[in-house]
Amino acid sequence: MIIDSTIMLDLLFVTLVCFSAGALGALVTARSPTLARIAGHGGALVGAIAAFAFGVAGIAGWRMELNVPDLLPIGGVALGVDRLSAFFVVVIAVGAIPVALYAIGYTCEYAGKHSLAGMGSAFNVFVAAMILVPLARNVLTFLALWEIMSLASYFLVITEHEREDTLSAGWVYFVMTHAGFAALLLGFLLFAHATGTMSFADWSAAAAKLDPISRNLIFLLLALGFGSKAGVIPLHVWLPRAHPAAPSHVSALMSGVMIKLGVYGLARVAFDWLGVGPVWWGGTMLILGAVSAVLGVLYALVEHDLKRLLAYHSVENIGIILLGLGAAMLFQAHRLESLAALALIAALYHSLNHATFKSLLFMGAGAVVQATHTRNMEEMGGLIKRMPQTAALFLIGSVAIAALPPLNGFISEWLTFQSLLLSFQISAHTVNLIFALGVAALALTSGLAAACFVKAFGITFLALPRSERAEHAREVVKTMRAAMASLALACVILGVAPSLILAPLEATVFDLMGAHADLRFNLNAVVANGGFGWLAPLWLALGLLAFLITIPFALRLLGANKQRRYYETWGCGRALQTTRFEYTATAFANPFKRVFSLLYRPNKELDIEFHPESRYFVRAIAYRNEGRLIFEDALYRPLLRMIESLARKARVLQSGSVHGYLVYILVALVALLILTV
Amino acid sequence: MLADIAIELLQLFIVTFGSPLLVGVIRKAKARLQGRRGATIFQPYADIRKLFLKEVVVSENTSWLFRFTPYLLATTMLLSALIVPVLTTRTPLGFMGNIIALMYLFLLGTFFLALAGLDAGSAFGGMGSSREVAIAALAEPTVLIAIFGIALRAETTSLDGIITRFAADPLLMLNAGHLLAFFAFFIVALAENGRLPVDNPATHLELTMIHEAMILEYSGRHLALVEWAAAMKLFVFLTLLSNLFFPWGVALTNAPVVLLAAFLALAVKLLLFAGAIALVETSVAKLRLFRVPELLAGSFTVALLALVTSFFLK
Numbered sequence: 001m002i003i004d005s006t007i008m009l010d011l012l013f014v015t016l017v018c019f020s021a022g023a024l025g026a027l028v029t030a031r032s033p034t035l036a037r038i039a040g041h042g043g044a045l046v047g048a049i050a051a052f053a054f055g056v057a058g059i060a061g062w063r064m065e066l067n068v069p070d071l072l073p074i075g076g077v078a079l080g081v082d083r084l085s086a087f088f089v090v091v092i093a094v095g096a097i098p099v100a101l102y103a104i105g106y107t108c109e110y111a112g113k114h115s116l117a118g119m120g121s122a123f124n125v126f127v128a129a130m131i132l133v134p135l136a137r138n139v140l141t142f143l144a145l146w147e148i149m150s151l152a153s154y155f156l157v158i159t160e161h162e163r164e165d166t167l168s169a170g171w172v173y174f175v176m177t178h179a180g181f182a183a184l185l186l187g188f189l190l191f192a193h194a195t196g197t198m199s200f201a202d203w204s205a206a207a208a209k210l211d212p213i214s215r216n217l218i219f220l221l222l223a224l225g226f227g228s229k230a231g232v233i234p235l236h237v238w239l240p241r242a243h244p245a246a247p248s249h250v251s252a253l254m255s256g257v258m259i260k261l262g263v264y265g266l267a268r269v270a271f272d273w274l275g276v277g278p279v280w281w282g283g284t285m286l287i288l289g290a291v292s293a294v295l296g297v298l299y300a301l302v303e304h305d306l307k308r309l310l311a312y313h314s315v316e317n318i319g320i321i322l323l324g325l326g327a328a329m330l331f332q333a334h335r336l337e338s339l340a341a342l343a344l345i346a347a348l349y350h351s352l353n354h355a356t357f358k359s360l361l362f363m364g365a366g367a368v369v370q371a372t373h374t375r376n377m378e379e380m381g382g383l384i385k386r387m388p389q390t391a392a393l394f395l396i397g398s399v400a401i402a403a404l405p406p407l408n409g410f411i412s413e414w415l416t417f418q419s420l421l422l423s424f425q426i427s428a429h430t431v432n433l434i435f436a437l438g439v440a441a442l443a444l445t446s447g448l449a450a451a452c453f454v455k456a457f458g459i460t461f462l463a464l465p466r467s468e469r470a471e472h473a474r475e476v477v478k479t480m481r482a483a484m485a486s487l488a489l490a491c492v493i494l495g496v497a498p499s500l501i502l503a504p505l506e507a508t509v510f511d512l513m514g515a516h517a518d519l520r521f522n523l524n525a526v527v528a529n530g531g532f533g534w535l536a537p538l539w540l541a542l543g544l545l546a547f548l549i550t551i552p553f554a555l556r557l558l559g560a561n562k563q564r565r566y567y568e569t570w571g572c573g574r575a576l577q578t579t580r581f582e583y584t585a586t587a588f589a590n591p592f593k594r595v596f597s598l599l600y601r602p603n604k605e606l607d608i609e610f611h612p613e614s615r616y617f618v619r620a621i622a623y624r625n626e627g628r629l630i631f632e633d634a635l636y637r638p639l640l641r642m643i644e645s646l647a648r649k650a651r652v653l654q655s656g657s658v659h660g661y662l663v664y665i666l667v668a669l670v671a672l673l674i675l676t677v
Numbered sequence: 678m679l680a681d682i683a684i685e686l687l688q689l690f691i692v693t694f695g696s697p698l699l700v701g702v703i704r705k706a707k708a709r710l711q712g713r714r715g716a717t718i719f720q721p722y723a724d725i726r727k728l729f730l731k732e733v734v735v736s737e738n739t740s741w742l743f744r745f746t747p748y749l750l751a752t753t754m755l756l757s758a759l760i761v762p763v764l765t766t767r768t769p770l771g772f773m774g775n776i777i778a779l780m781y782l783f784l785l786g787t788f789f790l791a792l793a794g795l796d797a798g799s800a801f802g803g804m805g806s807s808r809e810v811a812i813a814a815l816a817e818p819t820v821l822i823a824i825f826g827i828a829l830r831a832e833t834t835s836l837d838g839i840i841t842r843f844a845a846d847p848l849l850m851l852n853a854g855h856l857l858a859f860f861a862f863f864i865v866a867l868a869e870n871g872r873l874p875v876d877n878p879a880t881h882l883e884l885t886m887i888h889e890a891m892i893l894e895y896s897g898r899h900l901a902l903v904e905w906a907a908a909m910k911l912f913v914f915l916t917l918l919s920n921l922f923f924p925w926g927v928a929l930t931n932a933p934v935v936l937l938a939a940f941l942a943l944a945v946k947l948l949l950f951a952g953a954i955a956l957v958e959t960s961v962a963k964l965r966l967f968r969v970p971e972l973l974a975g976s977f978t979v980a981l982l983a984l985v986t987s988f989f990l991k
Contacts, residue, residue, distance in 0.1 A: 381798075384740040395742075404785040405778060417777050417834075424829045424988055432988040439825060440981050443818030450784050451810035454791040458806065463798030464738055525772055533834045536773045540782075543759065543773065547752035551902075555729070560898045563732035569797045569894065570736075577738070583795065583803020591811035595970040 008064035008081065011054040012135075018047030019128035026120030033111035038104055040120020044127050045100035051131045052093035058086025059504045065137075072144060075198045078137040083508035084272070085134040088264045091352050092134075094490065095257035095359045096127045102363050102483035103249040105476065109370055110247065114159055123250070126152035130257060134264050139188045139198045146184070146261075150177045153258060156250040157242050166245040173242035176235070180228035184265075187221030190214060191273070203273045215274060219281055222269045230262025232322060233292040234631045236315045240299070243314070244307035244375060248366020251307060255314045256359035260351050263321055270329050271344065271512045282329030283434050289322025290441035297448040298599055301455070301592045302627055304377045304585045306365045309456055310358065313401060316445060317354045321347045323438050324416045327423065330435070334426045337515030339419060342528060345505045345517050346415035352501065353408040353494060357400040360487040364394035367480055368460060371473035377456070377585045382465035387475040391461045393484040398453040400491040403446050406541035408494035411526075413446060414535055415519075418528040422518075451592070459585045466579045496541045499523050586625070593625070600627035681769035684931055685759055688768065691940070692758035696912035697721035697905070699951060706955035721908065725901050733897035736797040746793040747895065747902035753786040754909035763916050764939040765928040766837040766844075775834040776824045780817055783869075783910065787813045790903070794891035805890030808966065812868055812875060812887065815973040819865045819980045826858040826983030827921065836921070844924040854986035859922045861980035866914045868973060870907070873958040875969050885963065912947075919946035 022043020029035035058081045069076035081089075103123065107116055129149035136142035154177070158170035192198045194214050195206035207215070228235040239259070243251045266285070270277065296315030303309040324347030331340035367390045368383060369375055384391040400407035420442065423435035465471040475481075494501060499521045506517055520527045525536040556562065569577050593600055605624040611617035653664075701718035708715025735744065759770045760779055774782070787809065794806035828834045830849055831842035843850055868875040871888035878888070886893075892903050920927050926942020928935040964972060 402788060403781065404788060405781050410781055414777050421825060421829065421834060429989060433985060436985045436988050439984060440822055443821045447814035447817045450788050451814040454788060454806060454810050458792050458795035462740065462792065462796045531833060533775050534772045535778055539773045540778065543756045544752055547755050548748055551748050551751055555898060560729040561732050565732055565734050566737050567734050568736065569738055569799045571799060581800050582798045583800055583807065588803065588807040591807055594967055
């Protein structure tokens with residue numbers, strides 16, 4: 001049922017007014033940091049709630065259209081909504097609502113040090129642009145919003161601009177995002193040129209008539225542009241730099257939400273604008289997904305900066321989403337539409353899930369950073385006693401991201417597994433092999449992700465505090481905990497009652513593909529491909545709960561000893577336990593470092609300084625074990641060197657003489673005239 | 678309805694109370710093979726009972742997580758007993774999850790147990806946790822992929838469905854993929870359950886321990902639950918191994934006579950596997966820790982080959 005409604009326009013209007021009010025409010029109240037942070041993020045909070053309503057109504061089938069011809073050249077501003085756009089608006093709002101609430105408390109850290117007015121208004125612009133990007137209906141609108149989003153997030157990333165590493169991280173982000181923008185621009189212009197229209201609505205009809213070469217070229221360019229925003233390996237290099245450098249509420253949005261717009265773009269390109277493509281499109285997507293998933297989690301494993309660890313997990317999760325997306329494209333190329341729909345549902349479901357648990361985890365990390373003033377896990381520990389609620393919420397996020405039942409990450413990984421396995425219905429051996437590798441990659445990823453979050457949670461929150469700062473950590477303010485709790489609740493609901501979200505997703509995917517997914521679901525169970533896979537999340541959750549309650553009772557009934565005595569940790573005879581006996585994050589990750597040394601290429605250095613009198617006494621030990629980043633070394637460094645040498649050659653043109661420049665202008669003008677005639 | 682409940686309770690009963698016996702049998706067989714008399718096969722029951730009657734000593738450094746984990750671990754194992762077709766392919770609650778859900782349920786237990794290992798802040802616990810997750814991170818995917826290899830041939834990922842299909846059409850199992858999957862599954866079942874050559878369940882030398890190091894801080898009823906859960910995990914793994922790869926005897930209907938036959942068949946199959954494990958454990962030495970990944974990577978590759986074969990030969 002499609003309803004054209006002015007209510008939708010009103011909702012959009014309210015959303016934009018709230019964000020504008022937030023942006024302006026923060027600037028007006030700049031004198032008082034407290035007011036600025038409440039006005040700025042409060043506006044964003046209300047705006048995001050309105051956007052959520054807008055998105056839900058959009059999925060329900062309500063439509064709107066908004067054209068302002070004179071605001072931008074070539075086509076003006078054109079906004080519209082369909083189910084896919086609306087779904088991504090919901091994903092963004094689900095992240096933005098709690099993050100805005102969280103930011104009110106979190107940003108008090110920055111009072112006096114940085115401009116809260118600037119932060120608050122950039123935050124509003126950032127979120128508003130993200131919400132509008134999926135609504136864009138022509139090239140110029142899309143690119144303008146995309147650029148506003150990138151710039152606003154860039155300014156937020158370099159909030160702590162007095163730090164050298166923040167600035168360099170911001171620089172990498174700036175360059176990568178604009179390289180992606182250039183690819184998008186080129187792709188869009190080629191597309192518009194080939195189809196003769198700048199309006200997205202006409203593209204899908206016109207795309208069928210494109211010649212294969214320009215179709216492939218457009219696909220490559222757009223995939224490059226959207227892939228770099230999503231953080232697909234090898235375009236991920238900005239992600240582990242920029243996300244940790246940003247203030248944590250911004251990292252939560254960038255990692256949980258912004259990169260999903262790359263996914264949105266890829267889904268649009270593959271299933272709407274360009275339509276069914278050759279097999280290699282989907283194959284490439286699936287392989288890139290597999291590589292991103294496995295390498296993302298492997299890099300996360302050896303990372304001891306809590307926020308960078310989470311950033312690498314975003315690469316991993318984008319990989320899992322791409323596995324679903326690539327599978328959907330491959331199924332579509334083989335005319336198995338109902339399986340394609342299933343795979344796309346899995347990908348979209350995981351996008352929503354990742355928005356919930358990744359935003360939750362980044363907010364948790366932000367709370368920890370605020371309490372301990374460090375991002376280094378080796379200086380944390382014992383926080384479960386000092387910040388019990390944050391710890392419990394972070395644990396929920398960890399279980400969700402490790403894809404363990406009964407939380408939401410498990411459901412979407414389960415769906416992805418089902419769709420990958422159902423590829424046995426395709427009879428083409430190369431494609432089968434790609435799918436088999438995808439299955440292996442997903443299985444390996446889930447095991448490694450669980451291992452990584454044992455480390456992330458265990459080292460950060462458990463045992464004894466490893467530093468003075470962790471010792472004196474205190475629980476964060478209530479609004480921050482409430483923000484995290486709301487997302488933790490979302491992780492539970494999306495985990496035990498998937499039918500709530502599967503129904504709208506099924507409608508969304510039906511709109512896109514015109515085929516129903518091979519999936520039956522109700523509150524009791526989810527069934528893929530008529531019994532190929534069964535899952536009853538609610539029953540599993542209830543089963544877990546039932547046993548957890550009955551076991552202690554049963555033990556008591558059977559007469560088990562109830563006594564409990566507290567004593568010191570057993571230490572093999574050592575006199576006193578200190579934190580130096582604890583296992584460190586480095587030690588924890590060491591088995592993985594050895595097993596996957598091919599990837600990490602560790603340079604191990606061990607310098608032992610002995611006592612001059614006797615070699616039996618050691619004075620100092622210096623131990624370094626650093627991995628190298630192969631993509632930076634093997635891909636980006638040569639690329640940069642090449643660009644640098646090209647730039648040096650191009651410098652010849654810059655003679656410094658005005659006469660010379662006038663000649664250039666003349667030549668350029670003549671060339672253009674000849675070209676256009 | 679009543680019959681359904683009875684069947685689930687029966688499965689639960691068999692896994693819960695059969696698992697210590699299985700451990701006892703393996704120990705006895707091992708002792709005999711090593712020329713010892715060994716303790717009675719009922720010794721594990723006595724051990725668990727003794728632990729339940731002792732008080733719990735908890736480290737001062739630990740949090741609620743440490744005390745919660747044994748219950749969660751036992752819960753995941755009991756829940757798996759409801760899902761796995763132990764006796765019959767008509768498990769009333771089998772719809773709760775397929776093989777993926779089952780493996781992730783095991784992973785949930787491992788996840789919390791590894792966290793509990795870190796909670797006391799001792800080097801042993803951390804060392805055990807680190808090693809355990811390193812092994813689990815390679816072993817769990819291998820099990821999953823090996824079972825996918827045979828699931829694709831049966832064209833379902835539901836455990837009941839796989840067994841029904843193979844029981845109806847045993848010729849389906851006659852191929853290289855099945856053999857490869859079995860081989861990978863068997864090796865990984867040893868690793869997942871802390872058996873030789875990966876880990877030694879009888880060791881008490883800190884530096885070589887994996888599972889035992891991780892649970893070093895546990896005592897009393899907590900330890901009893903952890904040990905019991907470990908026994909149940911072994912039981913469930915061997916049941917899966919017997920019923921998925923050798924589906925003969927598994928009840929296809931829920932008639933009492935058939936169930937009795939299924940029980941006897943299961944007992945025979947488990948006895949054979951217990952003997953096999955005892956044989957492996959007496960004849961091979963424990964691998965050096967850093968050789969273990971080679972073994973696991975090898976079985977991962979074998980499992981992947983099994984999967985690829987079933988994609989190709991359909």
